[in-house]
Amino acid sequence: MEPAASPGNLSGVRHILLVLSGKGGVGKSTLCAQLALALRHEGKKVGVLDVDLCGPSVPRMLGAQGSAVHQCDSGWVPVYMDQEQSVALMSVGFLLEKPDEALVWRGPKKNALIQQFVSDVAWGELDFLVVDTPPGTSDEHLSVVEALRSHQPLGALLVTTPQAVAVGDVRRELTFCRKTGLRVVGVVENMSGFACPHCSECTNVFSTGGGEELARHAGVPFLGSVPLDPQLARSLEEGGDFMRDFPGSPAYPALAAIARKILDAAQAPGPG
Amino acid sequence: MEEVPQECPGTGSAQAGRGASCQGCPNQRLCASGAGAAPDPAIEEIKEKMKTVKHKILVLSGKGGVGKSTLSAHLAHGLAEDENTQVALLDIDICGPSVPKIMGLEGEQVHQSGSGWSPVYVEDNLGVMSVGFLLSSPDDAVIWRGPRKNGMIKQFLRDVDWGEVDYLIVDTPPGTSDEHLSVVQYLSAANIDGVVIVTTPQEVSLQDVRKEINFCHKVKLPLIGVVENMSSFVCPRCKKESQIFPPTTGGAEAMCQDLQIPLLGRVPLDPQIGVRAFCHRHPSHEEEQRSTS
Numbered sequence: 344m345e346p347a348a349s350p351g352n353l354s355g356v357r358h359i360l361l362v363l364s365g366k367g368g369v370g371k372s373t374l375c376a377q378l379a380l381a382l383r384h385e386g387k388k389v390g391v392l393d394v395d396l397c398g399p400s401v402p403r404m405l406g407a408q409g410s411a412v413h414q415c416d417s418g419w420v421p422v423y424m425d426q427e428q429s430v431a432l433m434s435v436g437f438l439l440e441k442p443d444e445a446l447v448w449r450g451p452k453k454n455a456l457i458q459q460f461v462s463d464v465a466w467g468e469l470d471f472l473v474v475d476t477p478p479g480t481s482d483e484h485l486s487v488v489e490a491l492r493s494h495q496p497l498g499a500l501l502v503t504t505p506q507a508v509a510v511g512d513v514r515r516e517l518t519f520c521r522k523t524g525l526r527v528v529g530v531v532e533n534m535s536g537f538a539c540p541h542c543s544e545c546t547n548v549f550s551t552g553g554g555e556e557l558a559r560h561a562g563v564p565f566l567g568s569v570p571l572d573p574q575l576a577r578s579l580e581e582g583g584d585f586m587r588d589f590p591g592s593p594a595y596p597a598l599a600a601i602a603r604k605i606l607d608a609a610q611a612p613g614p615g
Numbered sequence: 616m617e618e619v620p621q622e623c624p625g626t627g628s629a630q631a632g633r634g635a636s637c638q639g640c641p642n643q644r645l646c647a648s649g650a651g652a653a654p655d656p657a658i659e660e661i662k663e664k665m666k667t668v669k670h671k672i673l674v675l676s677g678k679g680g681v682g683k684s685t686l687s688a689h690l691a692h693g694l695a696e697d698e699n700t701q702v703a704l705l706d707i708d709i710c711g712p713s714v715p716k717i718m719g720l721e722g723e724q725v726h727q728s729g730s731g732w733s734p735v736y737v738e739d740n741l742g743v744m745s746v747g748f749l750l751s752s753p754d755d756a757v758i759w760r761g762p763r764k765n766g767m768i769k770q771f772l773r774d775v776d777w778g779e780v781d782y783l784i785v786d787t788p789p790g791t792s793d794e795h796l797s798v799v800q801y802l803s804a805a806n807i808d809g810v811v812i813v814t815t816p817q818e819v820s821l822q823d824v825r826k827e828i829n830f831c832h833k834v835k836l837p838l839i840g841v842v843e844n845m846s847s848f849v850c851p852r853c854k855k856e857s858q859i860f861p862p863t864t865g866g867a868e869a870m871c872q873d874l875q876i877p878l879l880g881r882v883p884l885d886p887q888i889g890v891r892a893f894c895h896r897h898p899s900h901e902e903e904q905r906s907t908s
C-alpha cells in the first residue's frame with residue numbers, strides 16, 4: 344500500500360499525547376484505550392495511534408479486531424469505533440492478513456511504517472491523538488518522536504507498575520524523554536494493589552509506592568494509582584467500553600481522574 | 616546498498632554482480648567479488664565459543680511484562696542448585712535489562728581479561744551477563760537503534776568468557792524484532808536447543824504469544840513448551856482464589872492444545888516475587904527443568 348502523503352494530516356489534531364514506559368506489560372495500551380474512552384465520554388474527538396508493531400493490542404482492546412483499512416485521497420482512513428466517528432484508530436493490527444502472523448522486521452522497516460502512520464493517516468479534526476508505544480527506548484520511540492516533533496506534542500504519559508523492576512526501566516524512559524526534549528505530563532502507577540473480591544483485603548501484588556516515588560525523584564507530576572481490576576481486564580479482552588459500563592468498578596475512579604488531569608494539562612497555557 | 620537497479624538479482628544470488636542489470640550499478644564490483652553474500656564471520660567465531668556450552672535455551676514471549684526475566688532467573692537458580700551444573704544467564708534485553716536487579720546484582724560491573732569479558736558470578740556455578748552491568752547509573756538509558764543493539768548482542772555471544780557451561784539461558788525483550796533475529800542469526804551455527812515461551816492467561820497476551828510461536832516456526836526454533844505465569848491469586852487473608860487476568864479464551868492450556876505444544880506449568884501470582892525475586896521456587900519450575908534437561 345503506497346498512499347499519497349498529504350502535508351497536513353495532523354493539522355487538525357489539537358493535542359498529541361504519547362504513552363510510554365521502559366517496561367513491558369505495565370498497561371500502556373490499557374491506559375491508551377481507557378483514556379480514549381474517557382475523553383470521548385467528555386465529548387472529545389479522539390484518535391489512537393498504535394506504533395507497537397510487534398504486539399499491537401489496541402484493535403482488540405477497543406473492539407475493532409478484524410477491521411480493514413481503506414484509502415482516500417489524503418491517505419489511509421482510520422478505523423472508527425463508532426458511527427459518530429468519535430474514536431479513530433490506526434494500528435498495524437489492521438494491516439495483517441492473519442492475526443497470528445508475526446511481523447518480523449528489523450528497525451529500518453519499522454521506522455518506515457511509523458513515518459507513514461504519522462504522516463499518511465487522514466485523522467481529520469481531533470481533540471486528542473493518543474499514541475501507544477511498545478516498551479523500550481529504541482527505533483519505534485526515536486522514530487515516532489522525530490516524526491511528531493514539528494507537531495509539538497502535549498507530552499508523554501509514563502506508565503509504571505509499583506515494583507522496583509518496572510520503576511528501574513521507567514527511570515530510563517524518563518531519561519529518554521529528557522534527551523529527546525519530550526515534556527513529561529506525568530507518571531501513572533498501574534496494577535496498584537488488588538482488593539480481594541471475597542474479603543476486600545487489599546494485597547500489594549506488585550509491591551507498592553514505586554510510581555509516586557519515581558515521580559517525586561524525577562520532579563514530574565504523579566497522576567494517580569490504578570488498582571488491579573479483573574473487570575477491567577475482562578473488558579479489554581472483549582473490547583468493551585469499561586468507562587461507560589463499569590463506573591462502580593475499582594479502577595474507574597483513578598482512570599477518570601487521570602483523564603481529567605490530561606484535560607487540565609491540555610487546557611493549561613504552557614510549552615506543549 | 617545504495618541505488619540498487621530495478622532488476623537487481625539480489626546480493627546473495629549466484630548472478631550477483633554478473634547479471635546484465637548489474638552493469639553500471641555502483642555495487643557491481645562488490646557483488647561480483649562475492650563479498651555481499653558472505654555471512655558475518657562472527658557466526659563462526661560464536662560457534663567456536665559456544666563449543667564449551669552444552670545447552671542453549673531461549674526464553675521468549677511476544678508480550679511484555681509476563682515474567683520472562685523472573686522465569687529466566689528462577690530457571691537459572693534452579694539449575695544451579697546442583698553445584699556440579701554450570702549455568703550462565705545472558706540478558707539480551709538491551710533497553711530494559713531487568714536481570715541484574717532480579718538477581719540482586721545491581722551495581723556490579725563487568726571486568727575484562729585476556730580471554731574476554733568476565734560474567735558476574737552470583738554463585739560459583741552461576742554467571743550472569745547484561746547490558747545493565749555496563750551502565751554507570753540507574754537513570755542511564757540505552758537509546759539505540761537496531762544495528763547498535765545487534766552489535767552488542769554479537770559481543771555478548773562472542774566476547775564473554777563463559778567457560779565450560781552446561782546451560783546457557785538467554786532472556787529476551789518482548790517482540791519479534793532485531794534482538795530476536797540477531798540472537799537466532801548469531802547462534803545459527805551453534806545450535807539452540809529450544810525455546811521456553813512465557814505468557815499470562817488473558818487473550819491480550821496470548822495473541823502476541825501466538826505471533827512469537829509463529830516467529831519460532833519461521834526461524835526453525837524447537838519449542839520446549841509454554842509456561843503460564845500469573846495464573847491465579849490466592850488472598851493471603853481469606854485464602855480464596857481470584858483470577859486477576861481472566862483466561863477468557865481458555866488461557867495457555869487452550870492455546871497449547873490448539874497448537875500442539877507442551878504446557879510446562881502454571882505459576883500463580885505471588886506478591887513475594889515483586890519484593891525478592893528469587894526467594895521462591897515453584898513446582899512448575901522443577902517441571903520445566905526436567906523438561907529442559
